[in-house]
Amino acid sequence: MSKVLLMNGSPHENGCTYTALTEIADTLAENGVESEMVYLGKQPVAGCIACGKCRETGRCVFDDKVNEILEKLDEYDAVIVGSPVYYAGPAGQLCAFLDRLFYCGGGRMAGKLAAAVVSCRRGGASAAFDRLNKYFGISNMHIVGSQYWNQVHGNAPDEVRRDEEGLQTMRTLAQNMAWLLKNAEAGKKQGITPPQYEARIGTNFI
Numbered sequence: 556m557s558k559v560l561l562m563n564g565s566p567h568e569n570g571c572t573y574t575a576l577t578e579i580a581d582t583l584a585e586n587g588v589e590s591e592m593v594y595l596g597k598q599p600v601a602g603c604i605a606c607g608k609c610r611e612t613g614r615c616v617f618d619d620k621v622n623e624i625l626e627k628l629d630e631y632d633a634v635i636v637g638s639p640v641y642y643a644g645p646a647g648q649l650c651a652f653l654d655r656l657f658y659c660g661g662g663r664m665a666g667k668l669a670a671a672v673v674s675c676r677r678g679g680a681s682a683a684f685d686r687l688n689k690y691f692g693i694s695n696m697h698i699v700g701s702q703y704w705n706q707v708h709g710n711a712p713d714e715v716r717r718d719e720e721g722l723q724t725m726r727t728l729a730q731n732m733a734w735l736l737k738n739a740e741a742g743k744k745q746g747i748t749p750p751q752y753e754a755r756i757g758t759n760f761i
Contacts, residue, residue, distance in 0.1 A: 564649030582729035643679030
C-alpha cells in the first residue's frame, strides 16, 4: 500500500492547517492510501548552517525531527506539506525545517509525489503556496494539483470547516494523489522504470 507523509508546519497542533490536512488524510483513506501526519511542534527549529556534514553522513548535525523523517523517508511515496500563512509566506520554522530536510535528503525525494497546502485568514496564500512548491520542483518530485490552488481560509478550525470550496479542494487533491499513486504502482508491475538521470551538472554564474 502507498503511504503519504503529511507535515503539519503550524505551531497550532490542531488548528487550521491540521483541519485541511485531516480532510486530505480522510479522503486518502477512503481511496485505499495510508497516510502519516507529523507535527513539527512549537520549539524553535535551527536553520541550515551550510556545514556540509550531511554529505558525509546523510544526517543533519542538528539531531531533531529532520533526522527522524530522513530515517523513514524511503517509506513514503508522497509528501504533502501544510503551513499557515505569515506575511504572505510559510511559517519560518517550517522553512528552516524544509531547508535542512531537502538539503540532506533531496536526492531521495526524486520520483515522489508532492503537494503544498496553505491556510490563511484572508490573503497571501498563493505566495506561500508558491514558496513551498519550490522545494518540490528542484528535487525531481511530481507536483500534484487540484481544482484550485491548495488553500483553505479561516481564522479558526470551525471557520475552515465552513470553507466548502477549500475543503473540496483538499478532497480533490487527495483523490488526484491517490489516483496517481495507484498508476505509479501499476506501472511498476508492468516493468516501467523511473527515469535514469544524467550526472548532475552545476554551473556557477561568476
